[in-house]
Amino acid sequence: MIAKITRGERAGDIAAYLHGPGKANEHTYTIGNVRRSGGVVIGGNLGRDGHTDGATWAADLREAVSTRPEIRKPIWQVSLRTAPRDRRLSNEQWRDAATMMAQRMGYQEHPWVMVRHGDDHVHIVVSRVSDTGQVWHARQDFRAAQSAATALEKHFGLVQAPRQKTPGRARVSEKTITEKQQQAAVRLGGKRAEALAEFLEAKRFVDLSFPTPPRPGKAPKGSRTRQSPEVMRPPVRDHRPERGFER
Template identity: 35%
Template sequence: MITRVHRRGSRVGGLLRYLWGPGRAEEHVNPRLVAAWDGAGELKTLEPPVTVNGKRDYRALTALLEEPVRAGHRPPNKPVWHASMRLAPEDRDRVYTDAMWARMVREMLTEAGVATAVDDPGLRWIAMRHGDDHVHIVATLVREDGRTNWLRNDYPLCVQATDNVARRYGLRRHVPPADRTAHRRPHPVEVGKARRTGRSQTPRDELRRKVRTAVAGAADEDEFFARLRDAGVLVRLRHSATNPDQVTGYAVALPGNRAADGSPIYFSGGRLAPDLTLPKLRQRWGTAPSANMSSPGPRFSRAERVEALHQAATATQAAAEDIRRGANTAPHQAQATAQATADLLTSLAYAVEGERRGPLHRAAEVFDRAARDLYGRVARATSRSQQMRAMARLVALMGRISGDDDTIAALALVLDLARLADTLEELRTAQQRLHQAEAARAAAAALRAAADVGRPVVTAPPIPTATAEPTVDGGRRVPRGR
């Protein structure tokens, strides 16, 4: 089941004529009311009557719906709210009576804040049905006490309420509610500029990838900023107004991305992703603002790289078991482990593919979506998450993978990460976070495809070239995931 919120209008009568009319393709059959606001009276008295000439008279119902608007204090210019609830194709074979539709509509509108109890002078609304698989809802946005209810954020509220109704009635949940785990999409202006300059990615997307790679391989903020500068990223620090020695934030820019006056265009961590602000990164590392400088360690030998990958694989297996065991008893610990595992996969993708954005980089980005907490929160570190983050830094320090032995060890680690992604999918499904469950499922499939024996993960190490997957397509903005 899905609810669509249509554009608001100014004429109740025109909308009613359309809904009770034949429709654009004569698809409106047997239109009738199925529900109305509390205190409206009998539905048969509200139904637009058929006159002697065979046409319906909408004046009485229109006047009832418009009465609060006419008596309200400074009503909005477009006070007519219109939505439709529709069943998924899989559920259209079942029989739904008008009474069942009335209950589902009332429950959805109550949760979304449109319908209120009889003792609350709320909005006036009606629900009408002229088909087996959907109903239309019409409301006016002025309450009976004269105040306007603007119904802000009405779409996400209706989607969440519809999802709850579908779950209670055993219906297909057509579109999961938004969970705020998707990162910010580039603005259309950024997409157009990237297209004109021949970039396959917008600067925002490229910076996000570089910042996440630096986060995964750093132990504190000083090493994080050093890694960013080593990667060719311009870094600007923001200092406290009361304590100039304290860093309170940062912004990053690409050297070739400049404004009209020639100055670099900086993006703060929060503009890249909600969990990339400096306070949340400090919480992620478990360090205080005054953390000491940590210098990167030396390059590893091939045997040491193999041993490091074996250690990471063992830690990944234990982390998958911890997530499975703590799904019901300690979800915050499972969340911390998942976030740290995303760092490990990011480090592994860079160790295998370098700057070339190949299948492991894409799998890491999808897994990162599945591992995030809601609303950009960062889970408190646990012993397991600290171990996984230590493995991420170890893999980042060991250098590029180039031989057969470390390639085989990397393949084993990729498969262990795929199995952990399967466990994460089970966790997100149990938590009813379906967008993230889908992302975890996609990450597991991508990891298995990358570890396919017929397609080795690494080849002979050529000079890395930028072959990033395009995020710019014809100058159009990529749709936001919900």
């Protein structure tokens, strides 16, 4: 059994979706051997069993939510789907499963309703705010729902579905991870090579346009010649007597 969780702000939105045709006309239910479009209420604690319109139970949830308007995303929803090769559960069995889910999750005292679609899955919609203003915080709800789904599989003798470790994250094989790492390394190496080529080209352009001037006091390389050291000669003295000092 696979459990998927969503949260929302307005009960009317999820009610309209569950009792509508769905994104690809996949929402159907059977009454009197007649297949109809939409969903039908088959359980919960609101006394709305048999309803094929969500307006009444959405109003029930809104009334409870209105007692704590500061609570964000007060509408909690979980879908329960059996495996393709599992047997078909009756409405009574789904009701038992939903009651077990409510007890394990901890929202049994909060307003909740269950809508069935087809033979293989149902939706449970809960107000996280009770009629008395108590809040069900639904902490660790993903882990708790996975554990509850496993318990339901064992109780009803259903096929055990694979479990995800984190919500919304599919399992990835080591081969896929290795291939992604290699692709990332190739892309990174290509970027580094391009950056190095651009740097070298820019440096060559600068060297040609602005050659480095020779250092002061030093001749450029290749123009230096060997010179013999200058011969030190004593200074020439002028022995002529200066005027005014003649004898």
